[in-house]
Amino acid sequence: MKTTTATSRACAGGWALLIVMGLAAAGLLLMASVLTWANENAAVTMRNSELFTTTYAAEAATEKVLGAIVQDDQNYGAGWVATKNASTAYSSLIPTASDSSYWTNYQFSGGANNNSVLVECVCISSTNNAGPPYSGLQYVGASYEIIANARNVTSEYGITATVGQEVILGQIPIFQFAIFYNDTMEIDPGAVMNISGTVHGNTNIYMDPSGTLTFSNDVSATGTLNLTENPLDPSSRTTPTPTNMVNFNGNHLADVNPLNLPVGTNTSGSTSNVASSVYSILQVPPAGESPNSTIGTNRLYNQADMIITVSNGNVITVTSGMFANNAATIISNNQWASFINTNGSFYNMRDGVEVNPVDINVGALRQWSATNTVLRPVLAAAPSRSTSTADVQSIYVADERFMSNTVIITNYSYTTNTATLTTSSYPAANSFYPPVTTNTTASTTSSYPTTGTYIPPILATNVTSTTTTNYPTGGSYIGSVTTNTTTTTTTNRPTSGYLGIITTNSGNPKTYTYNKITGYTCQLISGYIINGITGYTYSGITGVTTNASYTTNYTQYAEPGIVLTNGATLPSNGLSVVTPDPLYVVGNWNVSTNGSNLVTQSYNVANTLPSGFYSDAFTVLSPAWNPSYSSNALSSRTAANDTVNAAVLTGIVPSNGTYYSGGVENYPRLLENWSGVNLYYNGSMVEMFASQISNYPWPGTGTVYNPANRYWAYDTNFSNPSKLPPLTPRVIYLNRARWSTLTPGATIF
Amino acid sequence: MKDEGRRMKKQLDGRNRAKACLLCVIRLLLSSFLLPPSSFSLAFGQPDFKVVPSAEATPEGGIVNILMIQTEKERFELQIPKEYGTQIRQSDQSIVFTSLTGSSVITVKMTTNYAGALPKMESLRDQVAKKFAAASLVQTSPCVTSCGTGLLFDLFQPLPGNLTMRMRDGYVAFAEGSFEFTLSCDLREYDKHRLAFAWLLNSFRLQAEPVKKEP
Numbered sequence: 013m014k015t016t017t018a019t020s021r022a023c024a025g026g027w028a029l030l031i032v033m034g035l036a037a038a039g040l041l042l043m044a045s046v047l048t049w050a051n052e053n054a055a056v057t058m059r060n061s062e063l064f065t066t067t068y069a070a071e072a073a074t075e076k077v078l079g080a081i082v083q084d085d086q087n088y089g090a091g092w093v094a095t096k097n098a099s100t101a102y103s104s105l106i107p108t109a110s111d112s113s114y115w116t117n118y119q120f121s122g123g124a125n126n127n128s129v130l131v132e133c134v135c136i137s138s139t140n141n142a143g144p145p146y147s148g149l150q151y152v153g154a155s156y157e158i159i160a161n162a163r164n165v166t167s168e169y170g171i172t173a174t175v176g177q178e179v180i181l182g183q184i185p186i187f188q189f190a191i192f193y194n195d196t197m198e199i200d201p202g203a204v205m206n207i208s209g210t211v212h213g214n215t216n217i218y219m220d221p222s223g224t225l226t227f228s229n230d231v232s233a234t235g236t237l238n239l240t241e242n243p244l245d246p247s248s249r250t251t252p253t254p255t256n257m258v259n260f261n262g263n264h265l266a267d268v269n270p271l272n273l274p275v276g277t278n279t280s281g282s283t284s285n286v287a288s289s290v291y292s293i294l295q296v297p298p299a300g301e302s303p304n305s306t307i308g309t310n311r312l313y314n315q316a317d318m319i320i321t322v323s324n325g326n327v328i329t330v331t332s333g334m335f336a337n338n339a340a341t342i343i344s345n346n347q348w349a350s351f352i353n354t355n356g357s358f359y360n361m362r363d364g365v366e367v368n369p370v371d372i373n374v375g376a377l378r379q380w381s382a383t384n385t386v387l388r389p390v391l392a393a394a395p396s397r398s399t400s401t402a403d404v405q406s407i408y409v410a411d412e413r414f415m416s417n418t419v420i421i422t423n424y425s426y427t428t429n430t431a432t433l434t435t436s437s438y439p440a441a442n443s444f445y446p447p448v449t450t451n452t453t454a455s456t457t458s459s460y461p462t463t464g465t466y467i468p469p470i471l472a473t474n475v476t477s478t479t480t481t482n483y484p485t486g487g488s489y490i491g492s493v494t495t496n497t498t499t500t501t502t503t504n505r506p507t508s509g510y511l512g513i514i515t516t517n518s519g520n521p522k523t524y525t526y527n528k529i530t531g532y533t534c535q536l537i538s539g540y541i542i543n544g545i546t547g548y549t550y551s552g553i554t555g556v557t558t559n560a561s562y563t564t565n566y567t568q569y570a571e572p573g574i575v576l577t578n579g580a581t582l583p584s585n586g587l588s589v590v591t592p593d594p595l596y597v598v599g600n601w602n603v604s605t606n607g608s609n610l611v612t613q614s615y616n617v618a619n620t621l622p623s624g625f626y627s628d629a630f631t632v633l634s635p636a637w638n639p640s641y642s643s644n645a646l647s648s649r650t651a652a653n654d655t656v657n658a659a660v661l662t663g664i665v666p667s668n669g670t671y672y673s674g675g676v677e678n679y680p681r682l683l684e685n686w687s688g689v690n691l692y693y694n695g696s697m698v699e700m701f702a703s704q705i706s707n708y709p710w711p712g713t714g715t716v717y718n719p720a721n722r723y724w725a726y727d728t729n730f731s732n733p734s735k736l737p738p739l740t741p742r743v744i745y746l747n748r749a750r751w752s753t754l755t756p757g758a759t760i761f
Numbered sequence: 762m763k764d765e766g767r768r769m770k771k772q773l774d775g776r777n778r779a780k781a782c783l784l785c786v787i788r789l790l791l792s793s794f795l796l797p798p799s800s801f802s803l804a805f806g807q808p809d810f811k812v813v814p815s816a817e818a819t820p821e822g823g824i825v826n827i828l829m830i831q832t833e834k835e836r837f838e839l840q841i842p843k844e845y846g847t848q849i850r851q852s853d854q855s856i857v858f859t860s861l862t863g864s865s866v867i868t869v870k871m872t873t874n875y876a877g878a879l880p881k882m883e884s885l886r887d888q889v890a891k892k893f894a895a896a897s898l899v900q901t902s903p904c905v906t907s908c909g910t911g912l913l914f915d916l917f918q919p920l921p922g923n924l925t926m927r928m929r930d931g932y933v934a935f936a937e938g939s940f941e942f943t944l945s946c947d948l949r950e951y952d953k954h955r956l957a958f959a960w961l962l963n964s965f966r967l968q969a970e971p972v973k974k975e976p
Contacts, residue, residue: 364959
């Protein structure tokens with residue numbers, strides 16, 4: 013028999029409850045721990061997430077400022093950026109609700125100041141070496157630090173993030189390039205061509221040479237590099253270019269960033285560096301424009317040492333430069349008369365127009381510049397100048413005569429009165445209108461008609477068969493002469509008057525038988541039938557009446573031009589010439605520093621001074637150039653060996669499907685027969701726009717010019733910043749130097 | 762015998778001369794039928810006017826199309842303007858260049874007028890004014906060619922439809938006569954065609970080598 017007690021069962025049930033409750037408590041504890049751990053992890057993630065988004069917000073604040081600085085730098089240059097920064101224009105550029113409502117979640121600050129960003133120029137100017145594709149070039153520029161704090165004001169964490177960026181607003185002197193084209197570059201020389209120095213094109217570069225083309229340094233293009241001819245070149249070339257015709261000894265890269273001048277945007281503001289803006293740096297500022305305006309600071313007119321303007325009526329005005337004293341110093345006629353002349357003229361066969369040039373005698377200018385007491389004190393006192401740099405370094409020349417000569421009112425006509433006249437003699441010159449009708453009648457004359465009494469040919473010659481005892485004289489008959497004879501026997505042997513042989517008969521005395529001449533029969537000329545001139549009928553001029561009968565608006569066009577002569581030796585600090593007109597350089601340029609040691613026909617640039625040309629078009633005329641022969645055939649315009657040492661910024665006439673631009677090989681325009689003649693050019697070729705005045709296409713060879721033996725090289729002096737030509741423009745070369753997150757509230761990197 | 766030979770030669774010369782004269786007369790007669798009265802020359806014998814198209818290689822300039830004009834004693838050449846068609850009119854000894862758009866015509870005409878030298882500017886101007894009686898003659902300037910410099914006259918002629926025709930009429934003399942170069946185009950397209958005209962004048966030259974006549 014089995015027996016159990018009730019007490020024992022109750023004890024067992026309590027233990028079970030306790031165990032269950034213990035396990036439940038442990039489970040709850042575990043659950044609470046897990047939940048707590050999970051909650052803390054989510055908070056950390058959220059804080060991290062907020063840190064990231066806030067960092068991005070801070071970066072956005074720096075980017076907004078950076079964007080504004082870059083845009084201003086591209087358009088107007090580093091000077092404008094410095095000016096704006098000094099006025100704290102950039103530091104207030106924080107992201108706002110007008111950009112996006114998202115930004116209302118953030119509080120931006122720079123250092124301890126709310127609603128601003130720290131923008132600081134940390135280095136006014138630093139010099140840096142550029143890498144490929146601009147190896148060997150140096151860019152100079154100011155460094156800016158931009159630091160922004162951001163805090164999410166809607167978050168419970170309120171994390172502050174700080175981002176800093178540094179940017180170098182670099183600028184490359186444009187004459188450090190051997191060749192720089194803002195528009196399409198074409199290089200299609202017929203002869204071997206070696207290009208020393210860096211080459212850049214802001215659009216596409218096309219190469220289709222007939223001789224080997226070698227680039228010694230880097231070549232870059234914002235668009236494409238093409239070994240073929242430009243599709244807009246109508247010439248028949250071998251394309252694609254045969255292999256090994258183009259050699260790149262340096263890097264060659266396409267699709268690089270454009271290198272722009274800080275010359276503003278187009279009217280819509282969407283495109284920078286447009287040709288019209290670039291061309292405006294050569295132009296005279298419009299009335300009322302401040303030299304300190306964004307456009308004004310880029311105009312070379314405002315930067316030149318001396319300004320020469322020639323206005324309608326041949327009025328010449330010469331003043332000091334704007335930058336020196338606002339052009340306040342007037343240079344009188346007796347000062348400039350030795351080096352300015354406006355009386356010449358020549359024919360530009362390429363443009364097919366007469367040129368009325370402003371001639372600048374650079375040798376005479378040099379002498380005047382070294383000794384004058386009018387301009388030197390002004391320049392010595394100008395910014396960045398001293399008595400040792402008081403010589404003229406740059407001149408601006410504008411010929412505005414053609415601009416005001418555009419319309420002529422013509423109020424005359426010619427009515428010439430005529431009457432039909434007949435005269436026996438030919439009318440005198442200028443007394444009739446052609447043609448003259450010559451009246452004739454058939455007539456017979458006994459003697460040969462004299463010249464001018466008949467119209468050739470003689471229609472017929474009358475003849476009569478005639479027998480004469482004497483042989484007819486020459487010209488009195490036509491055809492052959494028949495000699496008549498009779499057989500005769502005489503005792504005396506005839507010595508003349510017979511025809512043929514004499515037969516000697518035997519007997520005593522001997523007799524002789526022969527054909528004795530009795531006469532001559534011929535067709536004797538008895539007269540000539542001719543168209544005898546009886547007179548002349550014509551419209552004889554009987555008088556001229558001049559009537560004021562109409563008015564015509566007519567554009568009388570003589571092209572302006574600036575002609576530089578006697579420039580073998582420049583003023584002591586070099587010379588740059590700026591003009592909105594076409595520029596012509598006659599003879600050797602910048603081949604000596606002292607006037608005695610002339611280095612010509614050489615790549616040696618040791619004896620040169622900084623020099624640059626800025627013009628609408630650029631033409632080289634040799635030492636043999638004679639304006640009097642400018643309209644003659646090419647054979648009478650033979651060039652002589654020439655040397656030009658200067659940088660050039662000018663325009664071209666681009667290929668357009670009908671005409672070829674002429675290519676880099678015709679960058680300097682020529683108007684003479686250079687065949688077999690050497691043209692040494694040491695400098696830098698910069699194309700920035702299409703020529704506006706001398707805008708007629710490349711004419712081909714054979715008529716206007718024949719190509720020279722091209723001895724062209726980059727002037728290595730330009731790699732030295734102190735030897736750059738006066739007024740050298742600089743292209744923007746932006747460089748992002750550093751990016752970093754910083755300690756919240758930091759004010760420096 | 763010598764006399765006989767001389768006589769024979771004289772006889773042959775006479776025949777050849779007569780034959781040449783006959784050909785000349787026939788040619789003149791044909792020409793006189795074909796030529797309009799205005800193109801009658803002062804001299805009775807109009808020089809030859811043979812135009813031969815050709816091409817010329819220029820240094821770095823590629824091949825250019827030229828026309829060679831053969832006269833009695835001289836040979837001229839000129840470049841055909843780009844984007845112009847060419848029509849040679851033997852009948853009036855002229856060449857007509859017409860732009861592809863048809864808006865411009867350049868005429869080169871040879872006459873025996875003004876052989877050797879042009880008349881005085883005032884005289885020629887009056888003649889041009891009369892020739893283009895409906896046009897306004899506004900300016901005289903040098904007519905520059907590679908064969909010498911002549912005279913150039915600028916004219917405007919109003920046309921129906923509010924149009925104005927712009928003309929340039931140039932004259933250059935040579936030993937046997939003169940060439941007249943005339944550009945006629947719409948005033949609005951003058952700048953474009955002025956260049957073609959100027960380059961045609963530039964390219965007009967006398968070939969250096971004297972022409973040898975065929976035996």
